[in-house]
Amino acid sequence: MQIVPDLRALAASCLAGLGLTVLPSYLCGRQLREGTLVRLHEPTETPANEIFLAWSRLGLQQPRVAFMRQRLLEAAADW
Secondary structure (H helix, E strand, O other): OOOOOOHHHHHHHHHOOOOOOOOOHHHHHHHHHHOOOOOOOOOOOOOOOOOOOOOOOOHHHOHHHHHHHHHHHHHHOOO
16 A cells, blocks of 8 residues: 555556555546546535544634634635
């Protein structure tokens, strides 16, 4: 087994014929259109990409942590 550092490296590995992987379409759309990569499965639902935000009560006493928490919560309302 080999550990690959990021999704671009996984895409390059597949293009080199070293196996298969799961990639987001934004990363391999061109290769799919060109036929250099082949989609083996079409999901019926879009995969979720959940983000969890955690903080401690003590951390919220720090102004920058409280500020970022508030900004993230406001931005997340539109997600």
